[in-house]
Amino acid sequence: MSPSLAESIARSIDVVTPDLIEVRRDLHAYPELSWHEERTTDIVAVWMDKLGVSYERFEGTGLMAEIGPTEGPIVALRADLDALPVIDTSQDPWKSTVPGVSHSCGHDVHVSALLGAAVALAHVHAEHGLPVRVRLIFQPAEEVMPGGALKLLAAGALKGVSRIFALHCDPSLDVGQVGLREGPITGASDHIVVHLSGRGGHTSRPHLTEDLTYALGSLLTQLPAVLSRRFDPRAGASMVWGQIRSGNAANVIPSTGELSGTLRMLDAAAWHQAEHLVRGLISDIIEPFGVSADVTYTRGVPPVVNDFGATEILRRAVSQAVGPAGVASTAQSLGGEDFAWYVEAVPGSMGRLGTRTPDGPTYDLHQGNLRVDERAIAVGAKVLAIAAVS
Structure with a gap:
C-alpha cells in the first residue's frame, strides 16, 4: 500500500x-449483554447513515456494512458488541449505568475502533476509490458460547470474503503496541454444567442418604485432577470451576446440587475429544455415591489460528500505523474467542491491541476495574483500515 494512502x-x-x-464512553456507560445489543447496534447504524454507507441489520442485533467497489475481492473487519455481567467498579464519569453489567472486556473499544476505520475508509473511497471492498461486521454475542459468530456465518457474513481481521484489547501491552502471533493465539473453551441429584437427609444419618454434598466435593476436586492425567500435557488443558450451588442448612444433606465451570485447552485435536472423555469421567467419579448426574456440555469455540499471510498483512499495517516499534510478540492464551469460527472459514488474523498507559498499572480483562488508555482507539482504527486495503 502506498504511503500516501496510509x-x-x-x-x-x-x-x-x-x-x-465520546462514542466509546457512551457505549461504556450503557453496556448491553449478549443478544441484547439493540442500543449499541442503533448507534453503529447512525454512524453508517452519517457516512452514507449501506448496511444490513442481522436478525436481532448486530449489522454489517460495506464500503468500496461493487466488484473485486472483499476483506472483512470485525468488532464485537456485547458486554459482560460484571459490576463496573471504576470511578470514571462514564462508568456503567447498568447495574451488574460492564464493558470489562473492551468491546466498547473494539466498536469505536471499527467505526474509526469506517470513517477513514469511506473518506478514502470518496476521494480516491478503494482497491477492495471492505465489509464491516459488528457482531453480537461474543461472550456466550458458542458465540454469535456462528449465527452471522449462517446469515452469510463471510460470503465472498477473501480474508478477515480483528483486534482485541490487551491490558498487558502498552498503548501503541499490537501483539501478533502466527498460528494459534487463543485456546479452545467449553462450558460444563453438572446437576447432581440423590436422596438427601439429616447429617446425623449420612449412611441413609446418598450424601450429595460429598459427591459434589469429590467431583469438584477429582475431575480437574484426572483430566490433568488423561490429556497430553502439551494440550494445555485447564478445568476450572466457577460456581457451586447446593444446600440451605448446615444439618441437612441436600438432594440436589450443581457445579459449573469451563474447560480450556491449547490444542484443537484434544478439544475434539474432550466432551466424550469428560462425560465418562463424571460418571466414574460419582458412581460410588449412588447419585445421578445430568451433564450439560456446551462446546464453545476452537482456538483462533492466525493465518501466516494475513498476520504478515497485519504486521505491515501496524508498522505503517504506529511504526515498527509497535509490533509486539504475544503468547497463545487459554482465553476463548469466537473469531475462531471466522478463521476456520477464511484466512484471517487477530491482533492484541495494547491498552495500558506506559508505566501505568496493568489491569485484567473480565474484571470490573478495567481501565483503558483511550489512545488505543485511534491505533486500532488505523491498523484495521490499513490492513483492509493492504
Whole structure:
C-alpha cells in the first residue's frame, strides 16, 4: 500500500478521534449483554447513515456494512458488541449505568475502533476509490458460547470474503503496541454444567442418604485432577470451576446440587475429544455415591489460528500505523474467542491491541476495574483500515 494512502487514513482518523472517544464512553456507560445489543447496534447504524454507507441489520442485533467497489475481492473487519455481567467498579464519569453489567472486556473499544476505520475508509473511497471492498461486521454475542459468530456465518457474513481481521484489547501491552502471533493465539473453551441429584437427609444419618454434598466435593476436586492425567500435557488443558450451588442448612444433606465451570485447552485435536472423555469421567467419579448426574456440555469455540499471510498483512499495517516499534510478540492464551469460527472459514488474523498507559498499572480483562488508555482507539482504527486495503 502506498504511503500516501496510509497517511490519508491516519489523517481521517486523527480528525475524528475525539468523536470516537465520546462514542466509546457512551457505549461504556450503557453496556448491553449478549443478544441484547439493540442500543449499541442503533448507534453503529447512525454512524453508517452519517457516512452514507449501506448496511444490513442481522436478525436481532448486530449489522454489517460495506464500503468500496461493487466488484473485486472483499476483506472483512470485525468488532464485537456485547458486554459482560460484571459490576463496573471504576470511578470514571462514564462508568456503567447498568447495574451488574460492564464493558470489562473492551468491546466498547473494539466498536469505536471499527467505526474509526469506517470513517477513514469511506473518506478514502470518496476521494480516491478503494482497491477492495471492505465489509464491516459488528457482531453480537461474543461472550456466550458458542458465540454469535456462528449465527452471522449462517446469515452469510463471510460470503465472498477473501480474508478477515480483528483486534482485541490487551491490558498487558502498552498503548501503541499490537501483539501478533502466527498460528494459534487463543485456546479452545467449553462450558460444563453438572446437576447432581440423590436422596438427601439429616447429617446425623449420612449412611441413609446418598450424601450429595460429598459427591459434589469429590467431583469438584477429582475431575480437574484426572483430566490433568488423561490429556497430553502439551494440550494445555485447564478445568476450572466457577460456581457451586447446593444446600440451605448446615444439618441437612441436600438432594440436589450443581457445579459449573469451563474447560480450556491449547490444542484443537484434544478439544475434539474432550466432551466424550469428560462425560465418562463424571460418571466414574460419582458412581460410588449412588447419585445421578445430568451433564450439560456446551462446546464453545476452537482456538483462533492466525493465518501466516494475513498476520504478515497485519504486521505491515501496524508498522505503517504506529511504526515498527509497535509490533509486539504475544503468547497463545487459554482465553476463548469466537473469531475462531471466522478463521476456520477464511484466512484471517487477530491482533492484541495494547491498552495500558506506559508505566501505568496493568489491569485484567473480565474484571470490573478495567481501565483503558483511550489512545488505543485511534491505533486500532488505523491498523484495521490499513490492513483492509493492504
